[in-house]
Amino acid sequence: MQNRTGQGFGQPSLLPRPHIRTKQGLPGRVASFIHIGLFLPTLRFCPMRFIPYAFGLAATALLGSSMLCAPSFAAAPAPAASAAPAQPTDPNTVVATVNGEKITVADVQNAMGTMPPQMRQLPPTLVYPMLINQLADQKAILITAQKEGLNKKPDTQKLMQTAADNALQNAWLSQQVMPHLSDESIKQYYNENYVGKPAEQEVHARHILVKTEAEANDVIKKLKGGADFAKLAATVSTDKGSAAQNGGDLGWFKKGDMIPAFSDAAFAMKKGEISSKPVQSQYGYHVIQVLDTRTDPTPTLDAVHDKIRQALIQKYVREAVEKAAAGVKIVRFDPTTGKPLPDAPAAGAGATAPKK
Numbered sequence: 056m057q058n059r060t061g062q063g064f065g066q067p068s069l070l071p072r073p074h075i076r077t078k079q080g081l082p083g084r085v086a087s088f089i090h091i092g093l094f095l096p097t098l099r100f101c102p103m104r105f106i107p108y109a110f111g112l113a114a115t116a117l118l119g120s121s122m123l124c125a126p127s128f129a130a131a132p133a134p135a136a137s138a139a140p141a142q143p144t145d146p147n148t149v150v151a152t153v154n155g156e157k158i159t160v161a162d163v164q165n166a167m168g169t170m171p172p173q174m175r176q177l178p179p180t181l182v183y184p185m186l187i188n189q190l191a192d193q194k195a196i197l198i199t200a201q202k203e204g205l206n207k208k209p210d211t212q213k214l215m216q217t218a219a220d221n222a223l224q225n226a227w228l229s230q231q232v233m234p235h236l237s238d239e240s241i242k243q244y245y246n247e248n249y250v251g252k253p254a255e256q257e258v259h260a261r262h263i264l265v266k267t268e269a270e271a272n273d274v275i276k277k278l279k280g281g282a283d284f285a286k287l288a289a290t291v292s293t294d295k296g297s298a299a300q301n302g303g304d305l306g307w308f309k310k311g312d313m314i315p316a317f318s319d320a321a322f323a324m325k326k327g328e329i330s331s332k333p334v335q336s337q338y339g340y341h342v343i344q345v346l347d348t349r350t351d352p353t354p355t356l357d358a359v360h361d362k363i364r365q366a367l368i369q370k371y372v373r374e375a376v377e378k379a380a381a382g383v384k385i386v387r388f389d390p391t392t393g394k395p396l397p398d399a400p401a402a403g404a405g406a407t408a409p410k411k
Contacts, residue, residue: 151187153194162190231375235367244363245356252353256310259347260321261303263287264294264339271333271340278329284344293339309351321345 146161166186167175174182205211261284265271270291277287285302292298297305310318320334324345333340387396 151191153191154198156194156198158187158190158194163187166190227379228372228375231378232368232371235371236364240367241360241363242356244367245359248363249353249356249359254350254352256322257307257349257351258310258321258324258345259307259349260305260324260343260345261285261288261301262294262297262305262317262344263292263303263342264298265291265342266293266339268333268335268340271342274342275329275331275333278342278344284329304346307349317341317343 144160146159146164148160149157150160150163151158163183163186166189167182170182200206206215263271263274263284265274274287274291278284285304288298288303292303294303297303308318310322312318313321314336316334316336320330320341321343324330324343326345326347328345330341330343334343335341388394389396
């Protein structure tokens with residue numbers, strides 16, 4: 056688990072998950088897109104990220120192997136047939152065939168759009184032939200699988216149907232959500248939720264987490280005796296994420312970012328102070344040291360653009376899912392008795408404004 060500064064937590068929920076960010080568009084984000092709408096009891100604690108599902112498992116492996124050999128591809132003389140031609144602009148232009156099945160410029164462009172941002176920065180002379188080769192490999196695999204009758208096996212048909220269902224769900228959700236993600240909408244959200252709001256206090260702290268109060272008191276005694284906080288954290292803290300990487304350093308956080316027991320204690324302390332008594336939470340006993348405090352100014356629109364966009368995505372995905380559910384009859388059954396269950400209360404709608 057990581058906070059927004061990048062420091063980790065060994066305990067999965069000590070810090071509420073930050074608003075996820077993405078610069079990617081919605082199309083192609085199937086599973087995570089659905090999950091955000093269906094499975095979040097509150098929008099602040101978002102367990103999913105938008106992950107490009109561009110090519111599937113086989114294609115990902117192929118892309119990885121293509122990238123590993125990319126330098127030799129760029130440096131070594133290539134056969135004339137493999138040289139990257141001037142890229143045609145007509146999306147229907149055929150760039151390759153596999154057993155007569157066409158691969159077009161549009162196919163390559165779509166594939167490029169689902170690549171990770173860092174890979175899209177590669178030179179076109181490298182990316183273009185690489186993607187053509189990958190798409191050809193995919194078609195070869197598909198043709199071979201069909202020849203072997205794999206598409207007729209029940210397990211495969213279930214997987215294919217699931218993929219088709221997910222694609223259709225994602226397309227409908229994208230249709231519902233994308234119109235709300237304009238620059239004007241993001242700016243309006245910023246003006247309503249950030250501009251003119253009072254600045255928030257932040258604390259930079261580190262901690263040592265142990266199982267018992269006695270252990271925590273022993274840690275406090277050792278720190279008072281001059282023990283090095285970071286070394287002690289690495290040795291005894293059960294929060295291995297922050298202890299191993301950062302000597303217990305949790306970075307900067309606002310009061311609402313942490314669980315209440317921890318925040319209340321940390322924000323009541325002064326710079327340089329170490330908690331005089333253990334702070335109990337559901338994870339054990341914390342010994343906290345406040346390293347610094349500051350007032351967080353109102354962020355610029357650019358600084359929170361992606362965070363706002365994510366909040367809007369979550370809001371309108373939620374609304375779209377509720378709209379779809381309202382148009383059908385859903386009956387849930389008790390698996391042990393087979394009897395219908397009473398209707399579950401509707402989850403709260405709407406998005407919580409992301410914290411500054």
